Amino acid sequence: MAVPIAILDCDLLLYGRGHRTLDRFKLEDVTDEYLVSMYGFPRQFIYYLVDLLGASLSRPTQRSRAISPETQILAALGFYTSGSFQTRMGDAIGISQASMSRCVANVTEALVERASQFIHFPEDEASIQSLKDDFYGLAGMPGVLGVIDCTHVAIKAPNAEDLSYVNRKGLHSLNCLMVCDARGALLSAETHWPGSLQDCTVLQQAALSSQFEAGLHKDGWLLGDSSFYLRTWLITPLHIPETTAEYRYNMAHSATHNVIEQTFRTIRSRFRCLDGSKGTLQYSPEKSSHIILACCVLHNISLEHGLDVWSSPATGQMEQPEEEYEQMESLDSEAYRIRRELLLNHFS
Secondary structure: OOOOOOOOOHHHHHHOOOOOOOOOOOHHHOOHHHHHHHHOOOHHHHHHHHHHHHHHHOOOOOHHHHOOHHHHHHHHHHHHHHOOOOHHHHHHHOOOHHHHHHHHHHHHHHHHHOHHHHOOOOOOHHHHHHHHHHHHHHHOOOOEEEEEEEEEEEEOOOOOOOOOOEOOOOOEEEEEEEEEOOOOOEEEEEEEEEOOOOHHHHHHHOHHHHHHHOOOOOOOEEEOOOOOOOEOOEEOOOOOOOOHHHHHHHHHHHHHHHHHHHHHHHHHHHOHHHOOOOOOEOOOHHHHHHHHHHHHHHHHHHHHOOOOOOOOOOOOOOOOOOOOOOOOOOOOHHHHHHHHHHHHHHHO
16 A cells, blocks of 8 residues: 655745745844844845845745745845854744755855856956055056965865865865955856865966956966965065065065965855864855855955945854965066066065
């Protein structure tokens, strides 16, 4: 005799049949202080995200359509900023942890779809010149279009045989290549590279490298540390400075490049799901990469809304292997000439 099997849907149990939206939690009923403490952001920022993502989060094909876009966004922000699916957070907005997980997936994909809208290099001449001027104002380094570096985010092991994600510390991670401006806003973010790859290898294979090699970003260069090869469009520090001018150059390079380190600290402070304090991201490499990119999009949006990049104290540690730099000097004579001219013209 056949035994009927009931397929239970968490949202159906919670909300009943039909596509009703959940209205138990109302933003206007709580203070900004509460929203920041629970979800990491104030009311007006959350309203902006509802307007931005609402259409995507109301797609008829999504199982969680019964949950309002506002509630989905709160669930995702709660996870991004705390690093865990806390029962009290789900209780506060009236959904189960299983529903919270689906909300995070929905909001993450909606943010990733809009990544190019918020993470990109400026294109008009006035904005590019402003970008260079801002960097020059930091330490006198001219022609800088962005500062570049990699950072690792710990993930769960994909499977026992896959060693491509094992970094130098023996941990599974994604190696994320990012570029930011003088304010800490991200201009490029590639978050999918396996943790076993060295920084220079990541850049060599990255879309960013192809863009610069093709001349899409002219009349300037990126600043990178000694983990990268010197190129005509990527200026690195001198390995062993000897003259006063060379020391000045290295000091200006270090002071300017430090912006990306500050940016990494701010991102992992604001988005605790990335800092390792609650453990590794318990997702596949692809889903983990999307979560990281979603946090990068939110980081840039927060800057647009005046939430200062340096306002949050650094907490925790993003899993970051210590690099044993093998001086990655290239054999590109033109790159050496450009760096030498830069040094002589601006630091002698």
